[in-house]
Amino acid sequence: MKRCTWKDCGSYAFNLQKENIEQGELCDRHYWQARFLATHADAERYRWLKKCKNLTLRADDSIWTKPNGVKFANAYYLAEGGTQHAAAESLDELIDKATRRSV
Numbered sequence: 001m002k003r004c005t006w007k008d009c010g011s012y013a014f015n016l017q018k019e020n021i022e023q024g025e026l027c028d029r030h031y032w033q034a035r036f037l038a039t040h041a042d043a044e045r046y047r048w049l050k051k052c053k054n055l056t057l058r059a060d061d062s063i064w065t066k067p068n069g070v071k072f073a074n075a076y077y078l079a080e081g082g083t084q085h086a087a088a089e090s091l092d093e094l095i096d097k098a099t100r101r102s103v
């Protein structure tokens with residue numbers, strides 16, 4: 001029998017699968033909680049983008065190097081007022097980094 005992997009939950013409630021909802025390794029409650037948190041994070045990113053002044057956001061494929069020396073492809077070019085924000089491997093990560101820096 002499957003147990004929820006959310007922190008120390010361990011619940012066996014996997015009833016959403018009966019309604020063809022793929023809940024993965026999360027119990028009914030934590031599946032919805034994870035969905036809520038992901039949606040909330042997306043909404044915060046969107047609100048941050050909306051209030052940026054003089055925003056530039058476009059596709060980018062430049063190669064960057066992490067502090068540990070690993071190279072990665074930048075997901076998007078993001079700049080405010082002509083100043084580029086730090087590169088990241090996904091749009092979510094890029095906005096999260098920019099948000100932390102601009103607080």
Ligand SMILES: [Zn+2]
Nearest residue numbers: 004009027030
């Ligand atoms: Zn759970």
